[in-house]
Amino acid sequence: MAKIAFKKDLCVGCKTCEHACAVAHSKAKDLVGAIKEGAKSRVTIKYLADKNALKAVQCAQCGKAKCIEACPADALTKDERGVVICDHDKCVGCTLCEEFCPFDAIVVDADLDKAIKCDLCHGVCDEPACVVACPTKALSVKE
């Protein structure tokens, strides 16, 4: 099962991963175009004040994924690497997945009215854009 691993000690909170993710998932594939079309990132770097630490909010590709169980439209499935993929043709934007996800890692995009989540750049680019972009190597692919 593939997922993105996060080493919090290496993260400096630069949010380069967020930009790279949004650009990779945009039509324009560049920063200006991504901003214009309102592309969204599937990873968010959050500051946890109580722990004084950083956290990557990103899909954990759970073995027994609550989002898949909750989806009434069968839009969420696992690919051959165990990555949870959302089929936008099937997704009805009901937000049940959002409610059931324990990690806030899947959200329904208000513009698209479809669920978006980390797809490990499945069908988007060769390697996950966030991993390639991270200047301190805090993000990596864990198979």
Added chain:
Amino acid sequence: MADKARDLVTSYMDDATKEMLKVTDAAGVETAFDRFVAQQPQCGFGQMGVCCRICAMGPCRVDPFGNGPKKGVCGADADNISARFIARMIAAGSSAHSDHGRDIAHTLYMASTDPNCDYKITDEDKCLRIAAEAGIATEGRDVKEVGKDLAELMMNQFGQIHGHADVFVKARAPKQRQDKWNELGLVPRSIDREIVEIMHRTHIGVDSDYVNILTQGMRCSLGDGWSGSMLATELSDIIFGTPSVVETEINLGALKEDHVNIALHGHEPTLSSMVVIASKDPKVAEWCEEVGAKGVNLVGICCTVNEVLMRYGVAPAGNFLQQEFAMATGALDSYIVDVQCIFPALGDLTKCYHTRVYTTSPKAKIIGANHIEFSEDKAYEIALNLLHESIMNFKNRKGDIVIPNHKEKLVAGFSVETIIKALDGVTNSHAHPIGTVKPLCDALTSGVLRGAVAMVGCNNPHVPLDKAHKAIVEKLLQNDVIVVQTGCSALTCAKYGFLSYEAKDRCSLGLKTVCELVGIPPVLHMGSCVDISRIISLVAACACYLGVDIDQLPIAASAPEWMSEKAVAIGTYAVTSGVFTHLGVAPQVLGAPNVTKLLTQDIEGVVGGKFFVEPDPDKAVEGILAAIEAKRAALGI
């Protein structure tokens, strides 16, 4: 991924650089291209201009994607943050040009007052002419007395308490332009003051209206283009001579294996000119013989070479991004550098190659370099010492020497005076006065030339080396657009033969005819980046001749591969002067919608010029030509 990025950044370059890149790659020597790839992806907040590090409550960032914060801790939004940032770039750029000008003015003062000074007033006519322009009495006076008054007046432009730094504005700008600037309050009060005021306004909690901040940026930039840079150019001509046509060759092939190769790099003419003069000293030949070299071969990089190319015909070894490759030939015995655009990496490269890097300005030291401080009052002695040190290093050559066998013919030396002299050749002196821009204006109004473009700027690895320059200049020449150039941009186009007489054969008919009749190349090299003031002066002269404002002329500016803060200052004074200005690399403001709109649209209604951001060379040419044609239509020509 890294490989792909490197392939892209090195996908285009001249043959000499291509050959040298193989050499540095094989030797495992890191260059700017490698460091650029290592920096990818570059921070999106920085690229978009929405990161603020001005106070210690920050750093703050505005999220351009809409989920994160919209304001910094103080409440500054994206427009405020990016306007402050751009204004500070203008301040830095204006500082660099103008500080250069200050040293030149000081040198003229020394040359005029100290009989033992190594510098002399070379162009006495120009000294008298510029002094008269500046309102200084010249009749029956000794040229040195006039030179002293002129130097003092110019030095005062930097920090005068009363009035405005407007000597050249008053003498050269079209009346309509002066009225517009006066109405908008854009005439600088003094060069330094406007720079300082930018630093004040952009301090935490001062100016938070992006329009007001950028207006100050425009005023500051005029202190650069119409004062600091302009006086640097004019006084340099007085001290070192006004450039006239020179022919030489460009690229790394200008290095000679059996000679002591010395590269002059940086921006100023003061030391570099003295090195050229001192290289003729009989002792130099003796020292060369001593070490077994055939002589000294002076070459250069960046605008220092443009200064000594224009006046003495020193061959450029290349442009900005080639500076490391000159060392990698193993044949460069010394780098004599002054200020600006000198890679800190040259210091590290001294560990790999025998080249000595001599820093000479107290303002610019580099770790790994040797520092031999330059002082104008011992100029010849220091220049000779630098030559001696460089020649002695010839013996320390080690390893293979690889000098790419690529160089291209180049014609330079097109000061405004040289251009007017060339135009006199096609003026009917029985019918019209000579010494005017009439033939150029006639060619423009008749449509033989559709327009003129000033192509300027740097290299920037965001664009494959030289690619945008070459593509744009090629197309402009095919559309009857004459091109004037300065800086690394001129060196770039020279590498591809565009600055040669033969380049007329790459032009469409109108431009080709003009080149043949006037006896000029289609691309005119007008000097270093401070010499963009020459372009401004020429443009102003054309506008005055035609009785129109600058923004009505069928002209444009283009900086396809710009990178420096100086370029931001230049672009701003071009736009403020009324020029449509293309940028091939987006300035770091795109995350600020209102600032972007102001600079690329609304500003045109205020000053007549605007920025046009377009990385794609074909689309850039389309935009430039459309702007030129629109101006022609409005003028009814």
